[in-house]
Amino acid sequence: xxxxxxxxxxxxxxxxxxxxxxxxxxxxxxxxxxxxxxxxxxxxxxxxxxxxxxxxxxxxxxxxxxxxxxxxxxxxxxxxxxxxxxxxxxxxxxxxxxxxxxxxxx
Numbered sequence: 001x002x003x004x005x006x007x008x009x010x011x012x013x014x015x016x017x018x019x020x021x022x023x024x025x026x027x028x029x030x031x032x033x034x035x036x037x038x039x040x041x042x043x044x045x046x047x048x049x050x051x052x053x054x055x056x057x058x059x060x061x062x063x064x065x066x067x068x069x070x071x072x073x074x075x076x077x078x079x080x081x082x083x084x085x086x087x088x089x090x091x092x093x094x095x096x097x098x099x100x101x102x103x104x105x106x
Contacts, residue, residue, distance in 0.1 A: 016048030017041050
């Protein structure tokens, strides 16, 4: 194997491992899952890929989950509507100040 290519792949693997370890450190998982994640990510070359395949996405809070089949939570349409209206209020506040008189259609 060509030496520069080997060192480049090794550096990429090291950077991927460091990034995975950062994700493990910042996660709110149980200690057991953190230790397993660190050990998997430490496997040279394949470890970061395995870790990213096994890493679960963060859980949504109960109030952000959509309602379905009697589950509690806020419907997705209501959440997106509130985000849209918040964006509209922000844009209106930008254009109403500083002497600008421009209508913002949301």
